[in-house]
Amino acid sequence: MEIVVSLVSSLVVEGVKFVYRSISSKIRSCWHGETIGDATDSHIKAAEHIPCPSIRDHTTASQTLAHILRLLHDDKVRRIGVWGMGGVGKSYLVKNLNNKLSSTMSSRQPFSLVIWATVLKTTSSQERDLKNLQNKIANRLKLKEEETMERTAILLLERLRREKFLLILDDVWETINLDLVGIPRPESHLGSKILLTARSLHICRSMMTDVEVKMEVLTDEEAWGLFKEHAGEVADSQSIKPLAGTVCKECGKLPLALITVGSAMRRKRQVGLWEDAIDELRMSRPSIDGIEPNLYSSLRLSYDSLQNEKLKSCFLYCCLYPEDYSILISELVECWWAEGLIDDQLTYHAALNRGIALIESLKDSCLLETGDSDNSVKMHGVVCDVAIWIATCASPESKFLVRANVRMIRLSKFELQRDLERVSLTRNSIKALSDKEMECPKMISIFLQHNSFLQNIPENFLQGFGALKVLNLGETQVRSLPVSLLHLRDLRALLLRSCNHLEELPPLGSLTKLCILDLHDTSIKQLPEGMDQLTNLRKLDLSYTLNLEFVLAETVSKLTSLEFLDMTESGYRWLIKPRPPLSYFEIYLQEHHTEQRATLEDLQSLQRLSILYLRLHDTVTAFEECDVYWIERLKTFCCSMALTYLVPDTPRPTEKDLSGDGIEWFISHATSLAFDNCCNLHEILEYVVINRVGCFTDIKILTLKDAMLNEGSNA
Structure with missing residues (x-):
């Protein structure tokens, strides 16, 4: 009877399409004591x-x-x-x-x-x-x-x-x-x-x-508990506990790392052994028992499974930055682009999109993660260690030298070997570089940023880097750059971000392959000579150059490849071509500069310009008097309207009145618009919101700073 019931239920479940062979197999199964x-x-x-x-x-x-x-x-x-x-x-x-x-x-x-x-x-x-x-x-x-x-x-x-x-x-x-x-x-x-x-x-x-x-990494408490479980009671001893805590932190709350390193340190009571372990972990050297076979080799499988060699190179490039450091996506992609890891025939916008796609692939493979802000990424500490191991130790042909954030004070000539291609000395305390020529003919990227004591680049230091494509000196105290910079004929990215003591640059005319020039937050007063010869320059960042007084019109018009120009919060005053009556400030500028100053009209000759950030000190009406049809072809137009240029230590003037200016034109053409210390905005915005709502089609960011708005305004 049980066999019959089982057969009937199976027919109900599986339908009548099962033929004699299926039913007979069930009968045989039942005779052998199986349940259907x-x-x-x-x-x-x-x-x-x-x-x-x-x-x-x-x-x-x-x-x-x-x-x-x-x-x-x-x-x-x-x-x-x-x-x-x-x-x-x-x-x-x-x-x-x-x-x-x-x-x-x-x-x-x-x-x-x-x-x-x-x-x-x-x-x-x-x-x-x-x-x-x-x-x-x-x-x-x-x-x-x-x-x-x-x-x-x-x-x-x-x-x-x-x-x-x-x-x-x-x-x-x-x-x-x-x-x-x-x-x-x-x-x-x-x-x-x-x-x-x-x-x-x-x-x-x-x-x-x-x-x-x-699956996320452990909490701090869970990580310490798992580490102690494998390291034993020694981790809680008075002399070892602070060191054990540091070793635990180096494991990045990753269970496999905590288990592997904890087991390797089990019952080790000598302080020196724990100090050595910390040094080894910080230097990404897998000399601790079990690190290479159990941890590094396991994580290397993620690297090996990446789709192609270029994506692998992009991943390894990230280890030039310190572990857990938030890397600006734009900076990382620009370095990839400059090195040729992204097709240099792409436009800047397309290259940035391609770079973001590569970053998403690395994030999907858990080899990168979102940084401290949405526009940044970072590497988990252990993943960074594995990347450094692959790039520097895992093969006899290693061409990386990574000494990031290791408290380095000086750089030995012997560390820069001839076959090296990429060197990172970022986030150290280097005060001086060797004044002897370094023979590194294959070097294509060198990172020296975040060495806050570095004030001088010796003339001979760059002599042996003939193939260099990326030079990053950001956030150092350098005041000038050596003339030997001009021998770097293959240089494509010169990154001087936040070198706020830098007042001048040597003539750059010989760097004809330069694509990226980042002078954000520097103290330059005018653009260097020879800029008009940089016909391959794609991005020029002059944001927060508060001391920038003069830009030559001829320089601007000859930057024919320029796609990205950022002059956010720059001290340079963009004017309309001279028209009577001139203001006192305009007369002053003309008297002190016999050469022709760059005006807004000069930007229209930049046929490839697609991203523009600028700050207007003039009135909107004056801006509309010039021919600005070219703004409509921009992908991104970010404009801030603010007070007349402030001379340092002068009282802040009264609010700027935009009454009568047709700011709806700006709202309809800008992707980002900021008003700083402007009055009557409530009336202007109310009119635009109610009567010209179509103006807001493209705008993504509207910033009102120190603005007086009526409470309960319809705007």
Whole structure:
């Protein structure tokens, strides 16, 4: 009787399309004491316990586990992706999930069968990987392995259709074709689900997951607890605890790093050993027991799985910045662009978009993360260590030297070897550089930014860097640059951001390949000679150059490749071409500069200009009197209207009255507009909002600073 009931129920579940062969196989199964259609055959457990450490005391992981359990009971969710960086504990989490399901088999359990399979990443063909996965699932179901994948797939499909199964696929590196393996699609096999773990969000999405759950690193308290668990009671001893805390911090709250390093330091009571461990971790040298085979090699798999060599180079480039340092996306992309990692034939806007796409790929692979602001990114400390290891130690052909944030005071000539291509000495305390010529003919990028004691670049220092493409001296105290700079004929990016003691530059006419010139927050009073020969210059950043007094008209008109000009908060006063009557300030400027000053009309000759930031000191009406049709072709036009130029230490003048000026023209053409200390704005904006609402089509940012607005104004 039980056989008949089982047969009937199977026909109801599976439909009448199953022919005699399927029914007869069920009869044979029943005669052999097997049960049809539920917690499967008597010799197959519904879920198998997998040995692994418990996450019961780990709040972060326990909360994530609870979230996944809720998703498993949600009928709308068929596929779940758990993703995160290598070593963050994804496998531990889903193993604990499997064990929880195996210990709570009851009427509340949504699955009759839970299958666990680790997806091995090998260097062989994808077909062989799929065959290995198929065999693991077949062995779990006690099915005989067939000669071909197709035949095994048919048996698996037939068998799994009798179950409400949960398939847990751990460590997925490539998209898995479920049909080839023989796994029923959960969308058409109601009650079944697939859960996978991966290091890449892209893999989850390619597997058509309905929900992606990111595994985060531990909290500070959890990290210290896990570290102490593996380091032993010595970590709490009076002499060791401060050092142990530093070692723990260097692990970046990453479970695999905490376990590996903690185990390596277990019961070590000599202070010197802990101090040495700190130095080794800071220098990214994997000499601590277990670091290279267990941690670094594991995380290197994420690097090896990147799509192409250019993306790998972009990733390694990030290790030139200090770990956990927020890197401006624009600066990073410009360096990639200057080095040729992004096609230099692209426009600046297109190159920036391409760079952002590369950054998103690295973020999806957990190799980069969002920085302290939305326009920045950073590297997790351990990922940065692995990148430095790959770039400097992992092969005999290493061409990087990274000494970022290691309290370096001086640079030895012997450290700059001939074969080096990229050097980072950022965030140190270097006071002086060698005045001897450095023979580094292959050097293409050198980072010296954030050395706040560095005041001078010796004349001979740059002599041996003939192939240099990127030179970053930002946030140093250099007051001038040596004439030897002019020998860097391949230089494409000269970054002098926030060198606020820099007052002048040598003539730059010989740097004809220069694409990026960043003079943000410098003290220059005029542009250097030879600027008119920089016909390949794409971006010129003169923002916050408060001392900038003079820009030659001829210089502006000859920057024919310029696409990006930023003069936010610059001291330079953009005028309209002379027209009577002249103001006292205009007369003063003309008397003190016999050469022709650049005016707003001169910008119209820059046919490639697409991004413009400027500050107007003149009235809007005066601005409208010039021919400004060219502004309409800009992708980004950010304009601030402010007070007349303030001479230092003079009283702040009264508010600027914009009454009668047609600012709706600016609102309709600007993507960003700022009003600083302007009055009557409530009347002007109210008119625009009510009568010219179409003006706001393109504007994204409207800033009112020190503005007097009527309370309850309709605007």
